[in-house]
Amino acid sequence: MDVVAGADRFPQPGETILGTSLGFYPGGKGANQALAAARSGAQTLLIGRTGKDAFGAQLREFLSGNGMDLRHVQAGEGHTGVGLIVLAQSDNSIVMVPGANSLLTPDDLSAVAIESSDIVVAQLEIPLATVDTLFRRARARQAMTIFNAAPAIAVSRDLLALADVLVVNEIELELLAGRKIVLGTNLGDVFESLAQVRTHPEQIVCATLGARGFAALSGKDRIAMEGRKVPVADTTGAGDCFVGALAARLSQGAPVAGALGFANAAASLCVQRMGAGPSMPARDEVERVL
Numbered sequence: 001m002d003v004v005a006g007a008d009r010f011p012q013p014g015e016t017i018l019g020t021s022l023g024f025y026p027g028g029k030g031a032n033q034a035l036a037a038a039r040s041g042a043q044t045l046l047i048g049r050t051g052k053d054a055f056g057a058q059l060r061e062f063l064s065g066n067g068m069d070l071r072h073v074q075a076g077e078g079h080t081g082v083g084l085i086v087l088a089q090s091d092n093s094i095v096m097v098p099g100a101n102s103l104l105t106p107d108d109l110s111a112v113a114i115e116s117s118d119i120v121v122a123q124l125e126i127p128l129a130t131v132d133t134l135f136r137r138a139r140a141r142q143a144m145t146i147f148n149a150a151p152a153i154a155v156s157r158d159l160l161a162l163a164d165v166l167v168v169n170e171i172e173l174e175l176l177a178g179r180k181i182v183l184g185t186n187l188g189d190v191f192e193s194l195a196q197v198r199t200h201p202e203q204i205v206c207a208t209l210g211a212r213g214f215a216a217l218s219g220k221d222r223i224a225m226e227g228r229k230v231p232v233a234d235t236t237g238a239g240d241c242f243v244g245a246l247a248a249r250l251s252q253g254a255p256v257a258g259a260l261g262f263a264n265a266a267a268s269l270c271v272q273r274m275g276a277g278p279s280m281p282a283r284d285e286v287e288r289v290l
Contacts, residue, residue, distance in 0.1 A: 001055040002027035002083040002236060002276055010088050025236075025275030026062040027083050028101070029123040029150065032237045036244025036266065036280040037121075038068045042251045045069040047112060047134075048126070049100040055080035056100070062277065072112055078103050081125065083236075083276075090232040096151060101125045106133035118143040119251045121243065124151055128159065135162035144250065148243045149176065161199040165250075167206045167243050173197065183212065187224055190215045204256060206246075208239050214264055218256045225261055228268035228289070237276025242267045245286065265289050 006021035030048050038044040046068055050056030052075050059080065064070055078100040086093045104126045114120060120138040122131045122145075135145050139162060147163035149155050152172040160166060160176070170190075174181055177193035194205045194217045206216035213227040245266035249259035266286045273279035 001025070001059060001080060002085055004085045004087055004234075004236070004275070007086055007088045010086055010093055023274060026059050026277035027237065027275070028059070028081050028277075029125050029148065029240050030101075030121075031059065031063060032240035032276050032280065033121055033123070033148065033244035033247070034068055035063065035066055035277050036241045036270075037248040037251075038066055038244075039280050039282045040245045040248035040262075040266065040286070041283040042119075042248035043069075044248075045072065045112075047072040047104070047109065049074050049076060049078075049104050049108070051078050051080040051100045052076065053080055055082070072108070074108065076100065076103065085236055087234055087236070090235065092234070092236050094236070096125065098125055102127060104130050106130050109134055109137065112137075114138050114141045114143050116142040119146060119247050120144070121146045121148070121247050123148045123243075124153055124155070128155070132159055132162070135159070146243065146247050146250075148239070150239065157199055160197070161203075163199075163203065165204045165206070165246070166197065167208065167239075167246070168197075169208050169239055170210075173207045183209065187215045191217065191222055206260065208242050208267070210235070210238075214242070214260060216256075216260055221257075223257050223260060225264050228265065230268050230272050232271045234274045234279065235271050237279060238267045238271050240276065241270040241280055244280070248283075262286055262290065 002025045004023040005019045011017045034046040081099040081101040082097045084095040146165040148167045152175045177196045181189045198205045204218045211227045213225045215224045242263040246263035249262045269281040270279045
């Protein structure tokens with residue numbers, strides 16, 4: 001659950017400021033991405049955990065109302081994951097407290113059936129060992145894997161290599177590449193870092209760059225697209241929207257460049273609305289702006 005405090009500016013360390021608004025919005029990276037995929041027309045199953053608390057009940061009700069399969073979302077120990085978000089000047093600062101997410105273990109995956117036609121998506125709000133196990137099982141069944149290496153933490157090259165598609169933002173790319181990126185009109189630094197992070201030539205690697213759009217390497221192709229210029233209400237969940245929409249379009253047989261362009265447009269719709277989960281657009285909305 002995202003607890004969002006609006007303010008005119010971000011507080012300095014040790015400073016207390018008055019907020020302008022307070023909102024509670026369904027969130028969480030896995031849930032956001034699953035919701036974006038479902039609203040983009042993909043049959044979607046979510047694996048995860050919530051606590052046996054009010055936030056958990058609200059999240060399950062919201063997600064089930066959006067047509068996704070929740071048979072592998074358990075309610076158990078720990079509190080439901082919470083994102084504490086300050087929203088100021090159309091940007092955000094987030095502290096994520098995993099709670100029950102951190103208790104999702106490889107054993108929780110034993111009952112999950114994976115088929116070769118599936119696309120398996122994972123993030124880093126769950127334990128690394130669980131992500132590793134999930135991707136190894138997916139690879140064994142020849143399913144496509146999409147890894148959103150977020151939030152930004154150190155990840156082994158072995159785990160990165162299990163991803164057919166790797167999606168990161170600028171901060172996460174800098175951490176994985178071990179070098180600062182200079183952003184400007186030239187995306188040379190971004191493409192160099194993507195090439196450095198890529199673990200094998202067939203791997204698709206993509207950096208989301210906020211209002212600047214995205215840059216990606218797919219085979220020998222460099223693909224880049226600017227973000228659509230839109231009025232911004234809340235950037236929370238935009239990266240998740242990109243990942244979920246990308247997964248959906250790839251599952252529907254779209255070419256890589258077309259799927260990335262769809263995801264870019266979807267994210268531009270997401271940022272025009274408040275809240276993460278509720279702001280995920282439907283497929284027909286994205287197709288209209290394209």
